[in-house]
Amino acid sequence: MGGQIVGTDQAAFMELSLVGTALIILIVLALLAYVYKLMQDKKKIIEPLNKKLDAFSKVFDTSKDAVFMLTGTDKIVYANKSVIKLFDLSDNYMSKKTEIDLKVKIKKDWTNWDQFLLNTDNDEEGTKSFTKSSLLSSDKRIGEIPVNIHIDTFFIEDEKHKIISFENIKKEKDNETLSFLHKLTKLPNQDRALVDLNILYSKTHLQNGKIALVLLNIDNFSRLRSVIGYEQADNVFVKVAQYLTSLGNANSFMPYHTHHNNFLLIVTNVNSIEGVTTLVKSIQKELTSFYKMGNTDLYLTASAGISIYPDSGPTLKLLDNAYKALSYAEKNGYGQAHVYMPDDESHEFDELMLLNQMNPALENEEFEIYYQPIIDTKLEKIVAAEALLRWNHPQHGIIHPDIFIPLMEKTGFVTKIGQYTLRKVLKQQKQWEQFNFGKVEISINTTLLEIEAEGFAENVANQLKEFGVSPKLLKYEIVEGSATANEKLARKQFVALKNLGVQVALDNFGVENTSFSYLKKFPADTLKINKVLMGNILKSEEDQRIVKAIIDLAHGLGLNIVAEGIDTKQKYELAVSYGCDFAQGFYFAKPLPVFEFQTLLVSNDK
Numbered sequence: 001m002g003g004q005i006v007g008t009d010q011a012a013f014m015e016l017s018l019v020g021t022a023l024i025i026l027i028v029l030a031l032l033a034y035v036y037k038l039m040q041d042k043k044k045i046i047e048p049l050n051k052k053l054d055a056f057s058k059v060f061d062t063s064k065d066a067v068f069m070l071t072g073t074d075k076i077v078y079a080n081k082s083v084i085k086l087f088d089l090s091d092n093y094m095s096k097k098t099e100i101d102l103k104v105k106i107k108k109d110w111t112n113w114d115q116f117l118l119n120t121d122n123d124e125e126g127t128k129s130f131t132k133s134s135l136l137s138s139d140k141r142i143g144e145i146p147v148n149i150h151i152d153t154f155f156i157e158d159e160k161h162k163i164i165s166f167e168n169i170k171k172e173k174d175n176e177t178l179s180f181l182h183k184l185t186k187l188p189n190q191d192r193a194l195v196d197l198n199i200l201y202s203k204t205h206l207q208n209g210k211i212a213l214v215l216l217n218i219d220n221f222s223r224l225r226s227v228i229g230y231e232q233a234d235n236v237f238v239k240v241a242q243y244l245t246s247l248g249n250a251n252s253f254m255p256y257h258t259h260h261n262n263f264l265l266i267v268t269n270v271n272s273i274e275g276v277t278t279l280v281k282s283i284q285k286e287l288t289s290f291y292k293m294g295n296t297d298l299y300l301t302a303s304a305g306i307s308i309y310p311d312s313g314p315t316l317k318l319l320d321n322a323y324k325a326l327s328y329a330e331k332n333g334y335g336q337a338h339v340y341m342p343d344d345e346s347h348e349f350d351e352l353m354l355l356n357q358m359n360p361a362l363e364n365e366e367f368e369i370y371y372q373p374i375i376d377t378k379l380e381k382i383v384a385a386e387a388l389l390r391w392n393h394p395q396h397g398i399i400h401p402d403i404f405i406p407l408m409e410k411t412g413f414v415t416k417i418g419q420y421t422l423r424k425v426l427k428q429q430k431q432w433e434q435f436n437f438g439k440v441e442i443s444i445n446t447t448l449l450e451i452e453a454e455g456f457a458e459n460v461a462n463q464l465k466e467f468g469v470s471p472k473l474l475k476y477e478i479v480e481g482s483a484t485a486n487e488k489l490a491r492k493q494f495v496a497l498k499n500l501g502v503q504v505a506l507d508n509f510g511v512e513n514t515s516f517s518y519l520k521k522f523p524a525d526t527l528k529i530n531k532v533l534m535g536n537i538l539k540s541e542e543d544q545r546i547v548k549a550i551i552d553l554a555h556g557l558g559l560n561i562v563a564e565g566i567d568t569k570q571k572y573e574l575a576v577s578y579g580c581d582f583a584q585g586f587y588f589a590k591p592l593p594v595f596e597f598q599t600l601l602v603s604n605d606k
Helices: 002-062 083-087 113-119 169-181 190-207 221-228 230-251 272-287 317-331 351-363 399-412 413-434 448-452 456-467 480-485 487-500 531-535 540-555 568-578 594-605
Strands: 066-071 076-079 102-106 109-112 126-137 145-156 158-166 211-218 255-257 262-267 292-295 295-298 301-311 337-339 367-376 379-395 395-398 441-446 474-480 502-509 525-530 560-563
Touching: 066 083, 102 113, 113 211, 113 351, 158 317, 169 441, 190 262, 190 317, 190 594, 211 272, 211 317, 221 230, 221 367, 230 255, 230 262, 230 272, 230 292, 255 531, 262 413, 272 301, 272 337, 295 456, 301 448, 317 540, 337 560, 351 379, 351 399, 351 413, 351 560, 351 568, 367 413, 367 441, 367 594, 379 413, 379 594, 395 399, 399 413, 413 441, 413 448, 413 594, 456 487, 525 531, 531 540, 540 560
Parallel strands: 301 337, 379 441, 441 474, 474 502, 502 525, 525 560
Antiparallel strands: 066 076, 066 158, 102 109, 102 126, 126 145, 145 158, 211 262, 211 301, 255 262, 292 295, 367 379, 379 395
């Protein structure tokens, strides 16, 4: 019995073992089947993905731009063929930190490669672009290459990555350079001259210097060409260009070949009109005998038109005035020279004619806003400007406001022009904000007639709201005499402006019926010291005492002071020594058209 029971138990146990083994085999097979299915599914996903990655890789490899991907620790994850060629990467560059012997120039600053990567580090996703930069190999292998740099930062599973691309713009730069050269003589052309002049004007304003434009015209050259032939005529131009280039290097001027037989000289560091005319006469004399055809000297004459800033007028009209001077010179015969002066176009304006033309002029936007910078004496930077009106008349050119403003005041037209000025200023401020020129406070002059008009402050409020300009960037100036003529009304209107957040200045303070007690009642933020006082300040001890007293009193009342009429360094230094907050005058810049003022703002930020 016992042996039989044991045998039965063993059989049962063996049967259970077989079942367990079978179950285990089934489970393993199931797992293998599941793993196989996963591998097949993954293969379906990975193979197309790898194909796409290969395709993208080929796309980047065909790109002329150098494109590569870095990890957060600046190890290379991917580099296209252009990168490998440009940086001469070794075959085993993958997953290694970039060791590129390069320097990168952003604007004016050069940095090595590691510092550049550090400077462009970004903890958030986003794109940075650096245009018109320069990439330089320190070993001179690739030389200096102008490039656009684009950096895109992104994250993969919380790990930061960067894609960096370099766009080689050498051809673009070369083409741009060629577009600024005269095809025959290779001198800079008029397009280049206009660009250079805009840069030069801003420097001239800051340095209180003079520049001269000289337009040279080879006289009667069309007839001369018919005599000597096309090829010889071209040779003449080339030799003139070479002569002017050599002379320019020795005498600090830049020659340009503008149109046909016209050459332009931009002369800097001008000390006197006589110095410029002497230079022109020496050029004219040289041209009479400097070109030979065989054993024969070719007698050339050149007429010259000269304009000098600031003697001949504003920089905006300097080139036009040089052309006018050239026209005057040519009227007097070959080989003549003329210096343009404002008296060349003196006009006696008919008041009735101007009055009749004011409304059409407003509709045609002939009235332009000029801006005269205001300098913070502590920062020594432009922080504000005064908006000044000019009438760019189609027949008479720029008409000074001293001529047309009194007429506007007589007829009440000044109210219209005041609203027009506000609108133009706010529109311009909005554009400066959109193009990141910085926020500049603008002062607008107003009159008693304007503030007496119905809805003066309401119009200012509506215009500020329409253009979305901060009231803090707007200041209204009123001449002291006008403000005191109707104290009650003036105070009411300017309190309304102050409630809007607009600032208020009392202009021409210190000369008219100055009442210091009036300052306590008038809601001014700023006093502008009359330029007449500043004009005599170096000679008159009495004016010095008055100016110092005004500054001390204003500061005691919590007002800022602007000294107008600063036209010399000595006046500026004296005003600063008295504690003047701001300064304005020809020492810094004359009133400038908007484009020139913008150029000044850009140089001001550098």
